[in-house]
Amino acid sequence: EPEVTQTPSHQVTQMGQEVILRCVPISNHLYFYWYRQILGQKVEFLVSFYNNEISEKSEIFDDQFSVERPDGSNFTLKIRSTKLEDSAMYFCASSEDRGAPDTQYFGPGTRLTVL
């Protein structure tokens, strides 16, 4: 069964450093998403991406964040200058765009630890 994959599973970085989290969505999917979950808190939407542009973003997704689909398979989330409060589990998801309600399929997550 096709699945969303994410690398790395765990990333440790120093405050102020740039990180890139990588995702490979399911191959025929057209919508891509990033969510995050700070330890002990809700899963929060960050951004959705469709047709090579951002479709929707939350207030969390400020200028420190960017997304890119550099080739036909990868979808990345970049954090330019990490802060302690960026420590969280980051989930990538994708959906087919078959009409509402569209099922989003999630990857296993990348745990980001900012020291």
Add this chain to the structure above:
Amino acid sequence: AQSVTQLGSHVSVSEGALVLLRCNYSSSVPPYLFWYVQYPNQGLQLLLKYTSAATLVKGINGFEAEFKKSETSFHLTKPSAHMSDAAEYFCAVSGSAGNMLTFGGGTRLMVKP
């Protein structure tokens, strides 16, 4: 604006007992509702979704949920809990295709032998 409230961050049941996980939502548009399950060290897996075709929705692993508009609820149930059901369960709402999911805080289900 949409929001989801899951009553009970932890629920403990005995094996074979009824599982009831509560979810209430608010939405300014007709909602699409989802239940996801997360097993340790894994991603979120879809259990079931409300498509407006039927108010009682059946999902995988024997779970089902009933959409009650008057109560703005979408509670998840399973008649008989198995040890393998122990996981974290998330209720979520979205407004349309390709739209963001708004999640509840999650409920950790523990199943006692």
